[in-house]
Amino acid sequence: MPLSGEISTASPLFDRARARLAPVAASLIKDLQSAIGVKHVLHAPEDLLVYEYDATIERGLPEAVVLPETTAEVAAAVRVAKRHGVPVTARGSGTGLSGGAIPCEGGIVIVTARMDRILKLDPANRLAVVQPGVINLDISKAAAPHGLYYAPDPSSQKACSIGGNVAQNAGGPHTLRYGSTVNHVLGLEIVTPDGDIVTLGGEALGAPGYDLTGLVVGSEGTLAIVTAVVVRLLPQAQATITLLAVFDEVRQASEAVSAIIAAGVLPAALEMIDGKTMQAVEPFVNAGYPPDADAALLIEVEGLEEETSEQAEAVRATCEVSGAREIRIGMSPDEREKLWAGRKGALGALGRLAPSYYILDGVVPRTRLPDVLSGVYEACERYDMPVANVFHAGDGNLHPNLMFDDRVPGAAERVLELGEEIMRLCVDAGGSITGEHGVGFEKRNYMSWIFSDDDLAVMARVKSAFGAEERFNPGKVFPSSKGCGEVSSRMKTAIAKIGPDAYV
Amino acid sequence: MTGSRPFAPTDDDLSQCVRCGLCLEHCPTYAETRLETQSPRGRLYLIRAISDGVIEPTPNALGHLDSCLQCRNCEAVCPSGVPYGRIMEQARADALGRGAAPFSWRLRALFLREVIARPGRLRMFAAALRASQRVGLLSLAQRLRFVGTSATLAPRTRGQPFTDTGLIARPEGEERARVAMLSGCIMPLAYGDVHRATARVLARNGCAVSAPAAQGCCGALHAHNGDLDTARALARRNIDAFLNEAPDAIVVNSAGCAAAMKEYGDLLTGDAAYRDRAREMSALVKDVHEYLVGLPFEAPTETLDLSVTYQDPCHLAHAQRISAAPRQVLNAIPGLRLAEMEDADRCCGAAGVYSFTQAEMSIRLLDEKMLDALNTGADVIATANPGCLAQLEAGVRRGGGRARVRHVIELLDRAYSATGI
Known part of the structure; x- marks a missing residue:
C-alpha cells in the first residue's frame, strides 16, 4: 500500500509517554505493596510503559500497576486508590479495541491476568463460575468434555479475558444467533469504588428486582471491577456447516446478507470479508481465498442435522441468486476451521499491509449495508486511506480497518477524522457508534450524536449511584474534551505537592 | 537511527506489531508470570522504547528481554508476521554492542x-x-545451593563422542542422494549415539553421508545471545565447509541448528562476499525428519512395542514450522503408539543456554512439561533437539517417572535394526 508522507526520525508514538514518565508518590506504592505484596506491584518506568497501550492507538501511562490474585486483593487495592484519591482502571489482556483498559488519567491499573482460575464448572446446570482473567476460549475448552461451550466468541477469543468481555459486552461472529456477552452472564461478583465486595445475580435464572448484572455488563469498568463471573454454557450444536460464498462485487455480497435472513434462515454467523482483507490474510492462513474477488460471505448454520443441511441448502441457493461466483462448503471440523481461519486471523494479518491500523466498530440496519458500505469506500478513497472491511454482516456490525503509518506526523489525526466521518455515516443511517468494542475513550464524544444532554445526565446519575464518579476508568464513555494520557491537574498538583525527594 | 548502532532492530520490523495480543497465551513466560513485560507484545514495545530513547536499557528492562526463551511460538502464531526471532537477536546484539548488557550476559557471550x-x-x-x-x-553439586539447579539441568553425556569426519556412511542399495551432516558443537560430545543413528538411518535410505571435517558450531546460540559477529563468522566457516562438498542436501538432526542454518541467508544479508552462498546454503539445509519424509523413507518392519509421546522442539515446530514430519516418522514404526501430550509445542525450558541463565523459570517450565508428558503414560519421551533431550532427561532425574528420553531418529534406527532401546 502507498504510505504517503515522510517518516520522521523521532517517532511521535512515545511523545505522551515521555511526558508522563514522571516519578510517582512513594506512599502510594508503599500502601499498595502492603495491600497485595511487593512482588505484584509494578512501579518502575519500564514496567509501567507496557501498560499504556491496548490494541488501539491510544496511550495513557499508569502510576502503578497491580496484579492481584483474589477478590480481597482487588478490594484492598481499590481502597488504597480511594485513600490516595487516584483513579483505577481495570485491565484484562489488553486486547480491547476502544481504549477501555488505558489509564487515560494515570492512577492505578488493576490487571486481572493472574485471576485466571475457573472456580466451578457445573455441567448439570450448564454454567461456570470463573475469575475475570480467564481467557474466553479456555471456558469452552474446559466445558468441551461435557458437550458444552461458551457462546460469545470475539475474534480475539484466544487471548481476551472474560472480565474484559463483560466490561465491553463483547460480541463476536455468533452474536447474530446467540446474542452478546450480556445474554450469557447470570451473575457477577464486583468490587465497588468504595472497595466493597458485592454479588449481583447468581447461578439461578430470573433474579427478581433490577437487572444490575445487565447494567454492569458493558459498563466498561466505569461502575465496578468484576472479580468473578457466572457464565451460561450452551450445548454444542449437533451439526454445523460452514459456507464460503465468493462474490465479484461487494454490493452483491451485502445484498445477499439481507436475502439470507429474508429467506427465513437465522445463521449462527454471517460474516463479510472484502477483497483487501482476503489479500492480506491469504499468505498467512492459505484459506484458499481467490485473489481477485471483491467480497466473500462466511456463513455458518447449525442445529439438528436435518435442519442444518436444509438451511445450508437455502443459503447456497440464495447466494447463487445474489450472484455468488463460487460457493465452498465445509462439513468436517478441519474444513470449517480452515474457512474460519482467515476470518479469525484477519485483524492481525492486516498488520502486514501497514504499520498501524485503526479498526472502527459501527452498526447499521442490515438493509442499509449496501449503501453505507459504498459510503465507507467513497470516504476512504477521498482520504486516500486504504481500508479493509471484515465484519459481522448479519448484525449490520461494520468493522472498517483503516491502514496507516503511525510514524507519519499527522497520520493519526487524519485517521481519527476519517473514522469520525464513517461513524457519522452509520448514525445517519439509523445505526449506532458501537456494536461490540465499546465506547471507551475513542468514541465518547460521539455519544452526544445518539444521546441528548438529558440522557447523558441520567447515565451520570447511575454512575453516581455506584459511587463511581471519576474514580473508575475516568475519561471513558462520557463526552469530554480532555485527551487520553494528558497529565491531569490532579497529578500535576500531587507531583508539585510531594516534591522531587518523595519520588520512588 | 541505526547509524551508530549497527545491530539495532529495524523500524520496519518493529512496526509490524499492531499489539493485537494474539501472541500472549502462546508465550511460556507470560503464561507463568502473567506480566506484560514478559510477553512478546510487551518485549517488542520495550525494544521499540529503548530504540526510541524513551527508556534506558536498564538491567530491569534488559532482564525482561533476557527472560525470553526465543522459542518463537509467538512468531508462529503472529497474524501480522512480526519477525520476532530476528528482532530479539538484534535487540540483544544492540545491548551488547552498546555495552549496556549486564555482566552475566557478557560473561555468557564470552563463554x-x-x-x-x-x-x-x-x-x-x-x-x-x-x-x-x-x-x-x-x-x-545438585544438592548445593546456588549451583544446584544448574547442576541438575547440566547435560549428561550418552554413548561415546562422535568424532567421525569425511564419508561416514555408505548407502545401502542404490545411491539416492549424497548428503552432508552437521556434527555441531555439543551434540557430538553429548549425543554421539544420535549422530551414529542418524547416519545409519540415512544410509539405510540410500544416502551417502559425509561429515565435512572443516565444519563447526552453527552459531545459533551466539545469535540468540546477541553475538551476531561470532554467529556470522561461524556461519561463514560452515558455508565454506559444506558448499565445498556440493551435497544434495545438508541434513541436520538438531532443531536449533537447522533453524539457524536455514536463516544464514538472513544473517549474512549484509555480507556481499557471502550473501549468495549463504542463501544457497540455507536452501540446502533440511531437518532430518523433513528430509526423510521428502525422500520418502523406507517404512521400518521391526516392531517397537512402545508408547511414545513427542515433545516438539520450539525451533522445529515454530522456527521451521515442522510438526507433522517427526510424527510421520514415529507413526511409521510398527507397534509404536503415539500418545500426544497437552501443549506438546510449548517450550520445555531448555532454550539453548536458558536453562543455566534463567534456571528458575527453566525448571518451572520443565516441571509442567514433565507433568504433561507423564500424563500420557508414555514409556518414551521423544524429541529432536539436543537441548530438549538434555532438559527432558533432567526432568526425569528430578523425579519425573521412569520414562526414557530419545531422539526420534534413534527410535527409527532401532525399528530398522531390531535392537532394544
Whole structure:
C-alpha cells in the first residue's frame, strides 16, 4: 500500500509517554505493596510503559500497576486508590479495541491476568463460575468434555479475558444467533469504588428486582471491577456447516446478507470479508481465498442435522441468486476451521499491509449495508486511506480497518477524522457508534450524536449511584474534551505537592 | 537511527506489531508470570522504547528481554508476521554492542565465543563434565545451593563422542542422494549415539553421508545471545565447509541448528562476499525428519512395542514450522503408539543456554512439561533437539517417572535394526 508522507526520525508514538514518565508518590506504592505484596506491584518506568497501550492507538501511562490474585486483593487495592484519591482502571489482556483498559488519567491499573482460575464448572446446570482473567476460549475448552461451550466468541477469543468481555459486552461472529456477552452472564461478583465486595445475580435464572448484572455488563469498568463471573454454557450444536460464498462485487455480497435472513434462515454467523482483507490474510492462513474477488460471505448454520443441511441448502441457493461466483462448503471440523481461519486471523494479518491500523466498530440496519458500505469506500478513497472491511454482516456490525503509518506526523489525526466521518455515516443511517468494542475513550464524544444532554445526565446519575464518579476508568464513555494520557491537574498538583525527594 | 548502532532492530520490523495480543497465551513466560513485560507484545514495545530513547536499557528492562526463551511460538502464531526471532537477536546484539548488557550476559557471550565455538576447548570442557559426572561430582553439586539447579539441568553425556569426519556412511542399495551432516558443537560430545543413528538411518535410505571435517558450531546460540559477529563468522566457516562438498542436501538432526542454518541467508544479508552462498546454503539445509519424509523413507518392519509421546522442539515446530514430519516418522514404526501430550509445542525450558541463565523459570517450565508428558503414560519421551533431550532427561532425574528420553531418529534406527532401546 502507498504510505504517503515522510517518516520522521523521532517517532511521535512515545511523545505522551515521555511526558508522563514522571516519578510517582512513594506512599502510594508503599500502601499498595502492603495491600497485595511487593512482588505484584509494578512501579518502575519500564514496567509501567507496557501498560499504556491496548490494541488501539491510544496511550495513557499508569502510576502503578497491580496484579492481584483474589477478590480481597482487588478490594484492598481499590481502597488504597480511594485513600490516595487516584483513579483505577481495570485491565484484562489488553486486547480491547476502544481504549477501555488505558489509564487515560494515570492512577492505578488493576490487571486481572493472574485471576485466571475457573472456580466451578457445573455441567448439570450448564454454567461456570470463573475469575475475570480467564481467557474466553479456555471456558469452552474446559466445558468441551461435557458437550458444552461458551457462546460469545470475539475474534480475539484466544487471548481476551472474560472480565474484559463483560466490561465491553463483547460480541463476536455468533452474536447474530446467540446474542452478546450480556445474554450469557447470570451473575457477577464486583468490587465497588468504595472497595466493597458485592454479588449481583447468581447461578439461578430470573433474579427478581433490577437487572444490575445487565447494567454492569458493558459498563466498561466505569461502575465496578468484576472479580468473578457466572457464565451460561450452551450445548454444542449437533451439526454445523460452514459456507464460503465468493462474490465479484461487494454490493452483491451485502445484498445477499439481507436475502439470507429474508429467506427465513437465522445463521449462527454471517460474516463479510472484502477483497483487501482476503489479500492480506491469504499468505498467512492459505484459506484458499481467490485473489481477485471483491467480497466473500462466511456463513455458518447449525442445529439438528436435518435442519442444518436444509438451511445450508437455502443459503447456497440464495447466494447463487445474489450472484455468488463460487460457493465452498465445509462439513468436517478441519474444513470449517480452515474457512474460519482467515476470518479469525484477519485483524492481525492486516498488520502486514501497514504499520498501524485503526479498526472502527459501527452498526447499521442490515438493509442499509449496501449503501453505507459504498459510503465507507467513497470516504476512504477521498482520504486516500486504504481500508479493509471484515465484519459481522448479519448484525449490520461494520468493522472498517483503516491502514496507516503511525510514524507519519499527522497520520493519526487524519485517521481519527476519517473514522469520525464513517461513524457519522452509520448514525445517519439509523445505526449506532458501537456494536461490540465499546465506547471507551475513542468514541465518547460521539455519544452526544445518539444521546441528548438529558440522557447523558441520567447515565451520570447511575454512575453516581455506584459511587463511581471519576474514580473508575475516568475519561471513558462520557463526552469530554480532555485527551487520553494528558497529565491531569490532579497529578500535576500531587507531583508539585510531594516534591522531587518523595519520588520512588 | 541505526547509524551508530549497527545491530539495532529495524523500524520496519518493529512496526509490524499492531499489539493485537494474539501472541500472549502462546508465550511460556507470560503464561507463568502473567506480566506484560514478559510477553512478546510487551518485549517488542520495550525494544521499540529503548530504540526510541524513551527508556534506558536498564538491567530491569534488559532482564525482561533476557527472560525470553526465543522459542518463537509467538512468531508462529503472529497474524501480522512480526519477525520476532530476528528482532530479539538484534535487540540483544544492540545491548551488547552498546555495552549496556549486564555482566552475566557478557560473561555468557564470552563463554559461547571462547568455549562453545572452539572445538578444542569445548572437548576439554566436555571431558571435565564427563569426569565430574563419572565421579559423582554433578550429583553432589545438585544438592548445593546456588549451583544446584544448574547442576541438575547440566547435560549428561550418552554413548561415546562422535568424532567421525569425511564419508561416514555408505548407502545401502542404490545411491539416492549424497548428503552432508552437521556434527555441531555439543551434540557430538553429548549425543554421539544420535549422530551414529542418524547416519545409519540415512544410509539405510540410500544416502551417502559425509561429515565435512572443516565444519563447526552453527552459531545459533551466539545469535540468540546477541553475538551476531561470532554467529556470522561461524556461519561463514560452515558455508565454506559444506558448499565445498556440493551435497544434495545438508541434513541436520538438531532443531536449533537447522533453524539457524536455514536463516544464514538472513544473517549474512549484509555480507556481499557471502550473501549468495549463504542463501544457497540455507536452501540446502533440511531437518532430518523433513528430509526423510521428502525422500520418502523406507517404512521400518521391526516392531517397537512402545508408547511414545513427542515433545516438539520450539525451533522445529515454530522456527521451521515442522510438526507433522517427526510424527510421520514415529507413526511409521510398527507397534509404536503415539500418545500426544497437552501443549506438546510449548517450550520445555531448555532454550539453548536458558536453562543455566534463567534456571528458575527453566525448571518451572520443565516441571509442567514433565507433568504433561507423564500424563500420557508414555514409556518414551521423544524429541529432536539436543537441548530438549538434555532438559527432558533432567526432568526425569528430578523425579519425573521412569520414562526414557530419545531422539526420534534413534527410535527409527532401532525399528530398522531390531535392537532394544
